[in-house]
Each structure stands twice: as structure tokens, then as C-alpha cells.
Amino acid sequence: xxxxxxxxxxxxxxxxxxxxxxxxDHVEIxxxxxxxxxxxxxxxxxxKYFKTINPATEEPIAExxxxxxxxxxxxxxxxxxxxxxxxxxxxxxRGKYIYRIARLIQERAREFSxxxxxxxxxxxxxxxxxxxxxxxxxxxxxxxxxxKLEYAFPNRKVEPLGVAGQIIPWNFPLLMAAxxxxxxxxxxxxxxxxxxxxxxxTALKLAELIQDAGLPExxxxxxxxxxxxxxxxxxxxxxxxxxxxxxxxxxKMIQKAVAGTGKKTTLELGGxxxxxxxxxxxIDQAVEGIINGIFFNQGHVCCAGSRLFIQExxxxxxxxxxxxxxxxxxVGDPLDKNTDVGAINSKEQLDSIEKYLKIGKAEGLESFQAxxxxxxxxYFCKPTLFxxxxxxxxLAQEEIFGPILxxxxxxxxxxxxxxxxxxxxxLSAGVWSDKGSKAFNLxxxxxxxxxxxxxxxxxxxxxxxxxxxxxxxxREGGMHGLEAYLKIS
Amino acid sequence: xxxKNTPKIDQVGLVERADRFKTRSIKKESKIQGLKLALNMIxxxxxxxxxxxxxxxxxxxxxxxxxxxxxxxxxxxxxxxPNYVAxxxxxxxxxxxxxxxxxxxxxxxNSNLKVKLEDTRMAVDAGADEIDMVISRGKFHEGxxxxxxxxxxxxxxACGKARLKVILETGELGTADNVRRASDIAIHxxxxxxKTSTGKISPAATMPVTLLMLEAIRDHYLKTGKMxxxxxxxxxxxxxxxxxxxxxxxxxxxxxxMSNRWFRFGASRLxxxxxxxxxxxxxxxxxxxxxxxxx
Numbered sequence: 001x002x003x004x005x006x007x008x009x010x011x012x013x014x015x016x017x018x019x020x021x022x023x024x025d026h027v028e029i030x031x032x033x034x035x036x037x038x039x040x041x042x043x044x045x046x047x048k049y050f051k052t053i054n055p056a057t058e059e060p061i062a063e064x065x066x067x068x069x070x071x072x073x074x075x076x077x078x079x080x081x082x083x084x085x086x087x088x089x090x091x092x093x094r095g096k097y098i099y100r101i102a103r104l105i106q107e108r109a110r111e112f113s114x115x116x117x118x119x120x121x122x123x124x125x126x127x128x129x130x131x132x133x134x135x136x137x138x139x140x141x142x143x144x145x146x147x148k149l150e151y152a153f154p155n156r157k158v159e160p161l162g163v164a165g166q167i168i169p170w171n172f173p174l175l176m177a178a179x180x181x182x183x184x185x186x187x188x189x190x191x192x193x194x195x196x197x198x199x200x201x202t203a204l205k206l207a208e209l210i211q212d213a214g215l216p217e218x219x220x221x222x223x224x225x226x227x228x229x230x231x232x233x234x235x236x237x238x239x240x241x242x243x244x245x246x247x248x249x250x251x252k253m254i255q256k257a258v259a260g261t262g263k264k265t266t267l268e269l270g271g272x273x274x275x276x277x278x279x280x281x282x283i284d285q286a287v288e289g290i291i292n293g294i295f296f297n298q299g300h301v302c303c304a305g306s307r308l309f310i311q312e313x314x315x316x317x318x319x320x321x322x323x324x325x326x327x328x329x330x331v332g333d334p335l336d337k338n339t340d341v342g343a344i345n346s347k348e349q350l351d352s353i354e355k356y357l358k359i360g361k362a363e364g365l366e367s368f369q370a371x372x373x374x375x376x377x378x379y380f381c382k383p384t385l386f387x388x389x390x391x392x393x394x395l396a397q398e399e400i401f402g403p404i405l406x407x408x409x410x411x412x413x414x415x416x417x418x419x420x421x422x423x424x425x426x427l428s429a430g431v432w433s434d435k436g437s438k439a440f441n442l443x444x445x446x447x448x449x450x451x452x453x454x455x456x457x458x459x460x461x462x463x464x465x466x467x468x469x470x471x472x473x474x475r476e477g478g479m480h481g482l483e484a485y486l487k488i489s
Numbered sequence: 490x491x492x493k494n495t496p497k498i499d500q501v502g503l504v505e506r507a508d509r510f511k512t513r514s515i516k517k518e519s520k521i522q523g524l525k526l527a528l529n530m531i532x533x534x535x536x537x538x539x540x541x542x543x544x545x546x547x548x549x550x551x552x553x554x555x556x557x558x559x560x561x562x563x564x565x566x567x568x569x570x571p572n573y574v575a576x577x578x579x580x581x582x583x584x585x586x587x588x589x590x591x592x593x594x595x596x597x598x599n600s601n602l603k604v605k606l607e608d609t610r611m612a613v614d615a616g617a618d619e620i621d622m623v624i625s626r627g628k629f630h631e632g633x634x635x636x637x638x639x640x641x642x643x644x645x646x647a648c649g650k651a652r653l654k655v656i657l658e659t660g661e662l663g664t665a666d667n668v669r670r671a672s673d674i675a676i677h678x679x680x681x682x683x684k685t686s687t688g689k690i691s692p693a694a695t696m697p698v699t700l701l702m703l704e705a706i707r708d709h710y711l712k713t714g715k716m717x718x719x720x721x722x723x724x725x726x727x728x729x730x731x732x733x734x735x736x737x738x739x740x741x742x743x744x745x746x747m748s749n750r751w752f753r754f755g756a757s758r759l760x761x762x763x764x765x766x767x768x769x770x771x772x773x774x775x776x777x778x779x780x781x782x783x784x
Contacts, residue, residue: 018520283497286502
């Protein structure tokens with residue numbers, strides 16, 4: 001490849017985009033939210049509430065109830081009480097309820113999108129075009145399975161597990177609730193779900209929607225709170241299944257806590273995905289995929305392509321194009337329709353990301369940040385590239401969960417496979433090559449649950465998702481996602 | 490340069506990227522500025538068998554005075570067949586509007602080089618500021634890339650001071666890889682502009698195809714520092730689509746290309762839709778189509 005020269009493009013243009021804020025008029029957020037137990041909103045027994053913050057403005061949005069052990073116990077009891085009737089309901093009727101939830105999400109998609117962006121900081125373009133439509137799609141998909149479970153597992157007998165405790169993260173609040181609730185209900189289980197403490201609002205709006213859908217009382221219970229509330233669910237004796245998406249650290253704690261209890265688990269944990277670009281790749285499309293792979297949702301994605309491996313012969317060209325692309329990313333107000341990268345979810349997460357920026361500096365790594373302006377108030381982080389990162393660097397080894405890309409290089413196929421697999425994680429990977437045989441070779445040798453070829457971060461309800469190694473076990477999505485919520489004999 | 494080995498394009502990723510530009514929301518002052526810029530980038534075109542000097546003169550008037558009730562710029566150029574260049578030239582007088590002529594056995598390009606050169610010289614001699622040539626797609630499909638290259642280089646020489654736009658007719662090239670290859674051939678052979686289509690073949694300009702041509706221009710610039718212009722033509726008939734193209738231009742090539750020196754829309758109907766939108770921005774309501782001259 002020819003050497004790249006120093007000519008550069010100027011993206012600070014005379015023609016600028018005017019602010020294009022999404023309207024919030026149609027959004028209803030209460031000042032205070034209680035726990036959703038047995039089909040009703042009930043006050044927490046501790047009478048304690050905590051504030052949920054808009055990370056783009058640092059202003060409080062609403063107060064959220066904090067559930068303690070007693071509240072979790074009543075939620076589990078409500079679920080247990082609802083279970084016999086729900087699990088013996090004609091499967092096609094169960095399916096109808098789930099379809100109804102899906103349709104109501106579609107009807108209220110605008111409201112859900114705006115709340116997701118206000119509460120979590122993600123750009124409205126993503127909550128509008130990805131999170132909310134995908135959440136509805138998951139309910140539609142699993143509604144279809146409700147009366148076809150025997151076809152999914154021919155010649156086997158399938159039964160629901162009972163009460164599922166589900167703990168979800170803050171990066172895709174409603175979508176993760178859909179991933180958990182939809183298959184559980186389709187298989188005839190009842191659930192107690194806990195959203196993350198920084199992003200409870202859309203789960204609570206979903207509770208209201210579930211009321212409107214007329215779902216029998218107690219089939220879905222939503223309790224809010226932080227780690228302690230989650231621990232109460234995990235340790236509750238009458239829970240048959242724990243489904244958790246979140247950090248590997250907490251995943252390990254859960255695994256220890258349920259050891260010997262007979263509880264089934266699905267754990268979807270951290271990741272440090274290798275995104276590999278070969279010299280025979282479609283470069284411009286790959287650059288776009290790399291950018292979306294790491295900066296989608298501010299990098300708060302467990303399957304984010306956070307380690308980029310560039311074949312050395314195209315290193316300069318790809319790095320130059322990545323820098324240019326960074327210049328055109330718009331960072332700022334999550335509610336502006338033109339925003340590409342929104343706010344970091346919380347102060348705590350921003351501190352953690354900034355720690356890694358310091359580590360990169362301390363290691364003396366060359367870095368690049370686009371010349372973009374970031375709002376003064378709120379939790380924001382400029383998209384960042386680190387170059388020539390060594391395999392032994394912490395930036396290449398640890399999950400940062402933010403808009404930071406560690407760029408490494410390689411020479412041969414064998415070398416990159418070894419480096420890509422040299423991590424405790426194994427959630428996802430990406431391969432960029434115009435040569436089909438190379439992509440197939442890599443996809444069979446990379447130890448990751450999801451491998452994308454010439455694309456990245458593509459999600460679909462029909463496709464199973466889950467990890468190898470410390471990225472967890474069990475699959476969500478697709479037919480495989482049913483298995484996690486069934487006794488199969 | 491080995492044109493057999495040009496950069497690979499992934500069609501799916503290309504379309505996805507092009508679609509992303511459409512999610513940009515262009516409002517208020519940004520919209521007005523964008524619409525005026527787009528108007529100023531139009532090559533107002535008439536390329537019909539039934540063209541007459543009367544029609545060409547009317548078009549020239551519209552080019553210079555798109556709308557009397559609005560404060561708007563002129564279009565960039567009037568695009569006609571070579572035999573109408575002299576008429577257009579005199580109708581446009583001292584205005585800044587250029588005359589562009591299609592040449593080289595437009596639209597098929599099926600003739601020999603001698604005729605094509607003659608066609609080009611005729612237009613240049615009549616005063617054409619710009620020449621829109623077509624490449625030999627048949628030869629391209631036969632893999633005769635050197636032939637295509639040499640032909641463009643020869644026409645470029647015949648253009649003299651006139652700027653050369655090279656029409657690839659992307660609708661006949663079949664694949665994104667082929668469009669990239671044809672773009673590279675044209676750029677290296679000396680094109681001042683590369684242009685998607687004649688307007689006689691469907692599909693004409695699309696956002697994905699324009700994007701990949703912009704990327705070819707960008708790659709050439711980053712390696713050599715030499716700028717090449719871009720002209721999507723055919724099928725861009727509404728103001729909203731034109732704004733999407735400008736977003737794509739802005740985020741692919743940036744400031745230096747944001748003028749009619751380096752970017753053109755080959756269009757005829759687009760002008761009135763832009764005027765209608767500008768009028769709407771001014772008055773708050775959409776006016777009847779009857780308030781805008783149909784030329």
C-alpha cells in the first residue's frame with residue numbers, strides 16, 4: 001500500500017447543523033416510583049427512595065424505591081402465587097399476552113426512547129432506532145414460540161422452571177429487560193426483575209405497560225435498588241433461576257452464591273472483543289464498522305470491539321481514516337437527533353473510564369481525540385484512540401466499558417488468532433476481509449460466542465448471544481434462549 | 490497503476506453508511522443555508538431530442554434568476570448538448586453561470602475516438618466551460634481498462650481550459666467494485682470531476698454510489714493532495730434528498746468541497762423543490778406549484 005501523506009480534510013465547515021432536539025412533550029415521568037409487585041405499585045417497606053439522575057445534565061429526574069429483602073420476598077411470593085395459573089394457561093393465550101406487550105411498546109416507542117435517553121445518556125438516534133424497536137422485536141419473537149416449545153425440542157418434554165430472578169445492567173435498560181422477560185414468559189415462568197439503579201425508569205414504564213396489557217398479577221414483578229437488592233434476589237430460597245447480565249466480577253459472586261442450591265443460571269458478563277482488519281478488507285466499510293463497534297452507546301457495550309487488530313501493511317491508512325472519522329462524530333446532548341455519542345451513564349463510570357485514560361498516558365501511549373466540543377455540565381468523554389498498544393498493556397487486557405479503542409497490529413493470521421484469544425473473555429469478535437475463506441477460518445478459530453464478519457454490533461432476536469470463558473454461560477436470543485427457561489427431559 | 494486491483498467495496502456496509510447520513514436532522518437556519526448551497530450547485534439540465542433554442546434560452550433565464558421573490562443565488566451551470574452551447578453562452582452573457590456540454594457520443598459513448606474528440610472540440614470551440622463525457626462501458630466490461638484510461642486522457646487534452654466531468658454511468662457498471670475501479674481510472678486519467686450518470690439509465694445517482702465515488706476522491710486527495718470534484722446526476726428531485734447529499738459530502742470530504750467548484754447536482758426538477766422549500770421557510774406555508782416557473 002502506498003504511504004499516506006500529510007494532506008488532511010477539514011471538517012470544521014461553514015455549514016453547521018442547527019440543534020435538533022427531540023421533543024419531550026409527550027413524555028410522562030412521575031416524581032416518584034414505587035415497586036411493582038403482584039400487579040400493583042407498592043411502597044418499599046423501608047420507605048427509602050433514591051434519586052435517578054440525568055447524566056447529561058446531572059439533574060435528578062425522579063425518585064426510585066429501594067427494595068430490601070422483605071420487598072424482594074413479597075415479589076418472589078407474588079411470582080410464586082401466579083405461577084401455577086400462568087404456567088398452565090393455554091400456550092397460545094400466553095403468546096397473546098406477549099404479543100400485546102410487543103405492540104404496546106411499539107405504540108409508545110417515542111416515549112420509551114426519550115426516557116431511555118434522559119435516564120441513561122444514550123443518543124436518541126440509538127434509543128429510537130435500535131433499543132426500543134429491538135425490545136419490541138424480542139417480545140414479538142418469543143410470543144411466537146409460546147405455543148411451539150415442543151417443536152423447538154422434538155421428542156423431549158418441556159416444563160417451565162418456576163420463578164426466575166433477573167438482574168439487568170444499565171447499558172441497554174429496556175432491551176435487556178426484553179431479552180430477559182420475553183423468553184421467560186413464553187416458557188411459562190414468572191419473573192422478578194431488577195433494573196440497574198442508574199436506569200430504572202424504562203423498566204418501571206414497562207411495568208405500567210404490563211398493567212395496561214392486563215397481564216395476570218404477579219407474573220412480572222419489578223423491584224428497584226442497587227447491589228443489595230440484587231443479592232436478595234440471588235439468595236432467595238424460592239427462586240429457581242438466576243439470569244444476570246453485568247460485570248464479570250458480580251457474575252463470579254453470583255456463581256459462588258448459587259453453588260449447591262440447584263438454581264439454574266445464565267450469566268452474560270464482560271468482554272474485550274478483538275476486531276480484526278486484514279489488508280484485503282473493504283477498508284472504508286471496515287473503518288465505519290470499527291467506529292460503530294467501539295463508540296456505539298458510548299462504548300457501554302459488553303460485546304464492543306474494544307481491541308482493534310490492524311494488519312501492519314495497512315496500519316497507516318486505517319489509522320488515518322479512523323482519525324478523520326472521529327472528527328465527524330457529534331458528541332453531546334443525548335436528546336439531539338444528530339448526536340452520535342451521548343453522555344457516560346454515571347459519574348462512577350466516567351471516573352472509571354478516566355482512570356484508563358490516565359493509565360494510557362502513564363504508559364506513554366500515543367493517543368488521539370477529535371477536536372470536538374463537549375458540554376461543560378454532565379458526564380461526557382471524548383472518543384479516544386490509543387495506538388501501538390501492547391498485548392501486555394492494561395488497555396488491551398481490561399474491559400474499559402467506555403469510548404476508548406486500543407489499537408494493536410499483527411502480521412500473520414496465526415499471530416492474530418493467538419492474540420485475539422489471549423484474554424479471559426470471549427463474548428464477541430469481528431473479522432474484516434473480502435476473502436470469504438479467511439472469514440470462515442477465523443470464525444471457527446476465535447473463541448467467542450458471537451463473531452461478526454464484515455460488520456459489527458448486529459443484533460437480532462433470532463440469533464443466540466452469549467459468551468465463552470469469563471464472558472459467561474448460557475445463551476439468550478433465538479431458539480437457544482428458550483433452553484435457559486425450561487426443564488427439558 | 491494496476492486498475493485490476495483497486496480497493497474492495499462491501500456493498501452492505503456501503504449502503505448502511507449512506508443510510509446513516511439520512512438520520513441527520515437539518516433544521517432552521519442550517520436548512521436555509523444548505524438549500525441555498527444546493528441551489529448554487531445545480532447543473533440545470535436539458536438533454537432531450539426535442540430541445541430547441543427557445544427551450545435552452547428559457548432554461549438559461551431560470552438559471553440566472555431562479556426566483557424573483559426570493560434572495561437566492563444562481564445555479565452553477567446549464568447543461569446542454571454541444572449544438573446548443575453557443576445559444577446558451579450568449580443567453581447567459583456575463584453571468585457567473587457556466588455552460589456545460591455533454592460530449593463524446595453521449596449518452597452511449599459508442600463511437601470512435603476521432604468522433605468523440607471532434608464532438609468535444611465542437612463544444613469547447615462554441616464556448617463550453619465544462620465538458621461532460623461518457624466512458625466506454627463496453628470496453629470497461631471487456632477489461633480494457635487502459636483503453637478507457639487513454640480515451641479519458643485524450644478527451645481531457647481536447648478540453649483545453651474547459652473542466653472535464655467524466656460520467657461513469659454507474660447504473661451500467663453492475664457492482665460497487667466496478668464503480669470504484671472506474672472512478673480510479675477516471676481520476677488518474679485527469680478528470681476534474683467524476684459524475685455518476687447520464688440520466689438516461691436507471692438507476693442513476695444513489696447515495697451509496699455517490700459515497701463510494703466521494704471516497705475514491707478522498708483517497709486520491711490523501712495520497713496526492715489533488716482535488717477532484719463530484720457530480721451525482723439523475724434521480725435527485727427533492728430538496729430533502731439534496732440536503733442528505735450535502736451531509737454526506739460534508740462528513741466525507743469536508744469544507745474544501747462545499748462549493749460548486751467541487752460539487753454539483755445534475756438535475757432539472759430539483760431547482761423548483763428547493764425554491765418551494767425556501768419559500769416555505771420564509772412564509773411558513775407551502776405554496777402551490779403554480780407559483781414556481783416550470784421551464
